[in-house]
Structure formats: C-alpha cells, structure tokens
Amino acid sequence: MKRLSIAGLGAIALIATVPFLGQILGVANIWYSGSAYAQNVKTQGQIQLRLEAEKLVVAQDQQGKQSQKWEPLKGQVVVRPGDVLRYTLNAENKSDRPVKKLTLNQPIPKGTVYVLKSVNVINNGKITYSxxxxxxxxxxPTVKVTLPDGKVETKPAPAIAYTHIRLQIPSIPAKTTIKATYQTQVR
Incomplete structure (x- = not known):
C-alpha cells in the first residue's frame, strides 16, 4: 500500500512535466516556474513540487574571455539546437512529519537529449535511468550492439537513448526542501 502512494508522488512529478512534452521544438512557452502538490496519504505528509528551467548562456567579453550563466526560461523563449537546458526540481515537505521513500520520475523532454552524469541530488538520493x-x-543503462563480425556486445547506452530519470529520496525531514538538477541539450 505504501508503494502505491509513493508511485502516486512520482506520477505527480511526471504530470508536472507533461506540458514540456507537447512543445514545438525550439519554442518554450510553458517553461516557467510552477508548482504542484503531492500528498502521502499514509502519513498525511504534504509535498510541494516545483520544476524550473534555465538555459545556459555563454558570453564573450571584448578581451575574448568567455563567461557562462544560467538564464531562467520564462514566457515565450526560443531555444536552438545545441542549447543546454538545466531543470531544477524542488520538493518541499510542508508537513510537520518526515516523508519517507519519495520517488520522483522525470521524463527527458522530447526534442532534447540527456546530458550524461549531469544529475545532482541533495539529500543522498538514488538516481536511476530508463x-x-x-x-x-x-x-x-546498457544496450546490445552487433559488431561487424556478428558478435553481440553489451555497451553503455548512449545519451540519446535515455527517456526518464528516477530520483529516490530516502527521507525528507519536516519543513525541509530538497533539490535536484539535471541537464539536457536541444537536438
């Protein structure tokens, strides 16, 4: 029964990102800070989820020195092939009790490719991929590859194969926010 409520929290995180999937490539009119609520029925813990997106902007000064900064994506924003986007997922436990075994599934938005090893989770979360x-x-993740000589080998999956990221958080203390980030690159 507890598994069902945890899966429900993951579904809420997934639903919070569904608008990203329907976007026309290159135009992000929904990439903004928003929020959703999830509730752990068994403990009555309340989790507020917030997903934010930013674009990496590289600038060059007159001396040729490059600088990088993350610019929030709000309103109608144009993204181009090669642009790197960073997503930040904040999960805030608004209750007076800890929430245990929180699982959040995040789809990789269509038209983008996951940047390998870019996930960063605060609070010792476990990261798995689909x-x-x-x-x-x-x-x-691994894939089977047929070599020119006909042999089949198992190799690490390429970044383009990744479809989802799963974050499993052992516990979120009462009145605490945890944060996870990951990056994608526009195709």
Missing part, C-alpha cells in the same frame, strides 16, 4: 519510456529503471 531507456524504455519509463517501464524499467537501472543505475547504468
């Missing part, structure tokens, strides 16, 4: 549309998750 390459099959979110049906299964593993720490190190």
């Amino acid at each position: 390459i099959d549309g979110g049906r299964s998750f593993v720490e190190n």
